[in-house]
Amino acid sequence: MKFRAGDEVEKVGQTMQVTETLSQGLKREFKVVLPATDLATRLDSQLSEIQAKARINGFRPGKVPVAHLKRLYGRSIMAEVVQEAVNEAHRKIVEDNALRPASQPKIDFPGEKDELEKAFEAKADFAFTVALEVLPKIEVGSFEGIEIERLVAEVNDAEVDEVLKRLADQSRTYSPKEGEGVAAQKGDKATIDFIGKIDGEAFEGGAGEGIDLVLGSGSFIPGFEEQLEGLGVGESRTVSVTFPEDYSAEALAGKAATFEVTLKGLAAPGEVNIDDELAKGFGLEDLEKLKESIKANIARDYAAASRRKWKRELLDALDKKYSFELPEGLVTQEFDAVWRRVEAEQSQSGRSFEDEGTTEEAARADYRTIAERRVRLGLLLADIGDAAGVKVADEEVSQALFERARSFPGQEKLIWEYYQKNPAALAEIRAPLYEEKVIDHILSLIKVNDKTVSKEDLLAIEDDENEIERKDSEKAEDAALA
Template sequence: MNVKVEELSSIKKKLSVEIPAELVKEQIDLAYQQIGKKASLKGFRKGKIPAGLLRRHFAPQMREQVLDQLIKDGYMRAMAENRIQAVGSPEIVDLSTIEEGQAFTFEAHVEVKPEPEAKDYTGLKLEKEKFSFDAKVIDDRLEEMRAARANLEVSSRKVARNGDYAIIDFEGFVADEPIESGKGEEYQLELGSNSFIPGFEEKVVGMKREQTKEFEVTFPEEYGNKDLAGQPALFKVVLKELKEKVIPELDDEFAKEVGLESLAELRTKIEENYREQEEARIEEEVREKLMDALIEKNPLEVPEAMVQRQLEFMLENASNRLRMQGMSLEMLGLDENSFKAQYQESAVKQVQGSLLLEAIARQEKIEAADDEIDGKMEEIAAQVNATVDDVRKQYGSPEARANLVNHLVEEKAIEFLFDKATVKEVKAKKAEKEPTEKKAPAKKKAPAKKTTAAKKTTAKDKE
């Protein structure tokens, strides 16, 4: 077998493979033997069809079978002989026909894992936000906790206002036709929450209990249902009841409801959590800056197969997180394709970063020692409340252990880069206020009776 390897780019190679005629004949004979055992032809018992008739009637099946086998065998052998590490399936760009007595040739493009030589990775200049304690955050979180534990009670007022929970029946129409899934009964809507179509809640504000009202609103251009996007709609609404939040007092009794002894202890706990979260956020941000600086000094192509694999990983993680919150991509106006399009750039950067860290580890001879691997397993066991033996079993396969070792080596490479970098602490930049643009938020579920979809959003689930 003759193989010619041509480098198309740093991440793609072309294989030109020629399989000699004698090997082609062997595969043809083998294919007819296998086909003959199962083939049926009128006038002959299964397995008893003469060779001439078999070749006359079953040549297409033979060619398909031989073609697949020759490409598979030829590709695998070419990759092994030339020590090429592919990261995806080959793309067959050209091939000859299967003919007895003739050699078979094919050309394949294959993506390969790049092995870059990292440079200029020491002395990176980075800015790191200096942690600044903000007491207002603690007060805000206490208020959020109070609001989360508020009870809804029927209001004595007759007129709806912002902040009320309106219990409504509604039905929507576009061009005098009922909107599919545009009807709800006893739907609980928080006025001022912007959880319905823009303008809808404002029309309900001011309505009186038991009042029926008709009004027009327009679906936003970015609405998930393309048939409704940008369309004017008429809604008929009946205000059935008004409820309002009754918020508990902020005192020691409130603290005891959340499992602590006093309000002072609750404040301390919130402060500790706030500090931990902020420090983790700051560390994550400076780590991103480090990787951005590294990639900027070492731009490199990455195989599409590796990017797609990373996107699948990110999609699975995001879907799992949303599922734990009782949500889904669809509730955010996303599907698999739109999610991947949104995070394409992020996935490319993560693959680039991983390849560069691997290169730095190789160049600096950074490795993970056995005691470090054991320590990581103990850390994982503590995090997931499992025994170390259980974690060892989880990482018992060669592939799982290799993934753990790669993760440790990457972390050590990052530590190396930080040790060699110049990190300057700076004050946090104050966020500039931007005009808020109303979007179509996620639909809400009604607490009772028949309720259908009100609205979708295009909110993002950031990694």
């Protein structure tokens, strides 16, 4: 039976009384009263169970006076009684009103301290309130009118050959260069020690010992490798470079630096052959199979880049199409999580809102909008998936967890056990799998226009998307479901 504001109290369990006091939008509040007589009954019942099992010095088994047990355990038992009553009230409120809670309820004990003490002694009624938010009812309807463009890039032979050459270079053997007058040149593998400084001060991550570097590979900062050419083994040289403006470590981006480099060893590159033997080195039977594998991998990368683009387009369309009231608690929770990451990134980078050309107030407003979008899309996708019967098999979760554990070499068992013992953490593995399945379901119901583009066009679009993600990573929707 549904509780309504102003109704006479309804009975829950034995004598617990529940009255709905608020029904406004997605917010619900109930007043719960557990009469003193019921408290006493529950307390006595618990004490009787303990009496039958209690073993206390000075008393025969099963003969410990209830009054003595009450002095010893009464308060702790009453705490359990109260907790049980709270859980029971919440459960019955949800079941009898057919509610879909958006989050855990807020329990409030508004009485004075003296009143609470009397209730704990079963001398007065125990009253508390249960406040909660419910999930909105979403009218999904059809997806008519939603149309997206799916970019398709074909893999050509030149791309496969480029990867083959790179694999061959990686498999190249090197032989030591020895003798008088031997100097480093492009293509050699140099073994170096170095110490980097900015304005004369060493910086974190700027030093290394015994580092192998193939000159001309472009592995280090632009201009670094070229300045090592002509250096002999045992010699040192000061290399001057400037970190790129888009360098991954923001504290170093655009900064001029010097490196004191000592050449410890030098090796000349051997010849490489792109043949069946190269393929066998990668576990494939011949060169043709290696080419097929490379082509399939490139195609998967292109498909993934295309998916990221059209998925964002689809989510934008869904966000524009649907509007419904959002549970304030979920939005606040999402915003708080986003804001903590923003603050952590600022602390790590040393940048401020002013450096980004904004203010904290404006940034909070922007991220609040992002939080609302993520909650809206998360609830919408969950409802669509539920209506469509979308499921994620345990085997799929296990496979994804296995892949996650593999990304932590040497700690695979610890990672696996952590997720297995923490349902909430395991849900974080399941959620994106569920989301992708829902996205695929929606894709099958909307109009999709395939457009063939070049690799350059596809990746240029992908670079633009990555730049958006870099500047405002919280706009990503890949983890919209929590």
